[in-house]
Amino acid sequence: MAKMFWEKDANPRALQGKRIAVIGYGSQGRAHALNLRDSKLDVVVGLRRGGNSWKQAELDGWKLAAPAEAAKGADVVVMLAPDMTQPALYQTEIAPHLKPEAMLLFSHGFNIHYGQITPPTNVDVTMVAPKGPGNLVRRQYEAGRGVPCLLAVHQDASGNAFDRTLAYAHAIGGTRPGVIQTTFAEETETDLFGEQAVLCGGARALIQAGWETLVQAGYQPESAYFECLHELKLIVDLIYEGGIAEMHKYVSETAKFGDLTRGGRVIDEHVRQNMKKILDEIQTGAFAREWVLENQAGRPQYSKLLERERNHPIEKVGQELRKQMSWIKPESTAAARGKN
Numbered sequence: 001m002a003k004m005f006w007e008k009d010a011n012p013r014a015l016q017g018k019r020i021a022v023i024g025y026g027s028q029g030r031a032h033a034l035n036l037r038d039s040k041l042d043v044v045v046g047l048r049r050g051g052n053s054w055k056q057a058e059l060d061g062w063k064l065a066a067p068a069e070a071a072k073g074a075d076v077v078v079m080l081a082p083d084m085t086q087p088a089l090y091q092t093e094i095a096p097h098l099k100p101e102a103m104l105l106f107s108h109g110f111n112i113h114y115g116q117i118t119p120p121t122n123v124d125v126t127m128v129a130p131k132g133p134g135n136l137v138r139r140q141y142e143a144g145r146g147v148p149c150l151l152a153v154h155q156d157a158s159g160n161a162f163d164r165t166l167a168y169a170h171a172i173g174g175t176r177p178g179v180i181q182t183t184f185a186e187e188t189e190t191d192l193f194g195e196q197a198v199l200c201g202g203a204r205a206l207i208q209a210g211w212e213t214l215v216q217a218g219y220q221p222e223s224a225y226f227e228c229l230h231e232l233k234l235i236v237d238l239i240y241e242g243g244i245a246e247m248h249k250y251v252s253e254t255a256k257f258g259d260l261t262r263g264g265r266v267i268d269e270h271v272r273q274n275m276k277k278i279l280d281e282i283q284t285g286a287f288a289r290e291w292v293l294e295n296q297a298g299r300p301q302y303s304k305l306l307e308r309e310r311n312h313p314i315e316k317v318g319q320e321l322r323k324q325m326s327w328i329k330p331e332s333t334a335a336a337r338g339k340n
Contacts, residue, residue: 005151005179010170012039014163021046021074023067023094024081025053027134028107032080032172034060035141039171046070046093067093076103076168079117083108084295087116098123101158105168108191109184112154114288125155126165129187130174137172146173150182192282197275204309206266207232211314221317229318 022033023046030053036043045057046067057064071077071094081089090111098104103124111117112125119125130137132147140146149169153161169179195201210228215221238247248256281287294302309315322328 003181005166005169005175005181007170007175010166010175011163012167012170014160014167015041015076015171018042018075018164019044019073020076020078020168021070022078022080023047023070023089024079025057026080026082028130028137029053029078029080029134030056030060031130031134031137031141032078032107033062034138035172036168038141041171044070044074068097071097073097073099074102075099076105076164078105078107078168079111080107083110084291086111090117095119103158103161103164105165109152109154109188110192110288113184113188114285114292116288116292119155121155122157123155124153124158124161124164126161126168127152127154127184127187128165128169128172128174128179129191130172141173144176146176148177149174149179150187151179152182152184152187154184189279189282192287193275193279196282196287197278203232208312208314215313221313222321225314225317225321229314230321 018041020036020041020043022029022036022043025033025045025047029045033043033045045062045064046069047054047057047064048067049064054064067089074097077094077098079086079090079094094104098120100122101124103126104119106112106125106127107129109127109129112119112127127150129150129152130147131149132140137147149172151162151165151169151174153165156162158164166175166179169175207229211221211224214224214228235247235251238250242249248259251259278287294300
């Protein structure tokens with residue numbers, strides 16, 4: 001069983017009187033900064049002037065600073081800019097101003113694990129990764145709850161890295177539902193695999209394949225949309241609330257029999273072998289190298305593939321059907337997107 005930590009395990013004094021610089025104000029950056037401020041900690045937000053998040057940060061009452069200015073003298077520097085912008089930002093704005101035994105904290109291990117950022121040996125390098133989007137991290141904190149977090153210590157120069165990192169997780173609400181200790185490697189590799197094989201890549205491809213199969217067989221696109229996309233949320237909610245066994249309690253006997261006898265024909269040995277290949281590409285760094293090079297080239301393949309998916313016919317069908325669904329609030333779904 002994984003080691004878990006709770007509110008009673010945290011020492012909030014580990015961050016009292018410490019200056020915390022949050023670099024970036026996207027999904028996670030905004031949530032972390034506001035939660036830290038509400039936990040009565042000394043927080044400064046570092047942003048490039050005129051960026052997408054600048055106006056929102058000002059509306060939230062922050063006196064903003066450039067990333068380099070925010071990092072100067074900071075005891076904790078929290079890297080919450082998007083993954084691919086972090087290396088250059090770190091090199092030019094953060095590294096020159098890191099003081100000895102400061103803590104460099106991440107919410108995802110990509111750049112440390114794959115060597116895109118190499119901090120000096122005299123600083124702590126740690127991670128607190130909430131297992132939910134920033135919108136949820138903020139809402140749960142405001143409700144007196146929290147989102148579970150992963151915690152990792154990659155480098156302990158101060159001798160107090162763990163205590164300071166757990167205090168940080170505590171300050172954003174993570175110790176309320178529990179904090180699990182992990183490593184940068186485990187967090188990075190499992191996160192990427194989950195996104196690619198199940199949560200985003202796998203789910204997206206499965207939905208589209210199911211919809212296409214029904215439409216090509218002559219069924220109405222709208223009926224196919226409801227069966228292969230719309231109702232998926234209902235099933236996922238049941239699984240989220242109580243696991244797969246709980247879902248089985250609430251679907252029909254016919255649905256259960258179909259699940260148990262046909263599911264393995266969809267996710268068969270061929271699919272499992274492809275999942276293993278995807279995991280191998282993550283573990284060896286092949287995916288990371290491909291993504292870094294894609295960004296350096298201006299994202300030509302990424303842009304082409306994204307545009308193709310935006311133009312998939314299921315998107316047009318869904319857009320029309322959702323206009324009739326008054327219970328769906330576009331602002332809530334938009335706010336939940338993204339981790340950074």
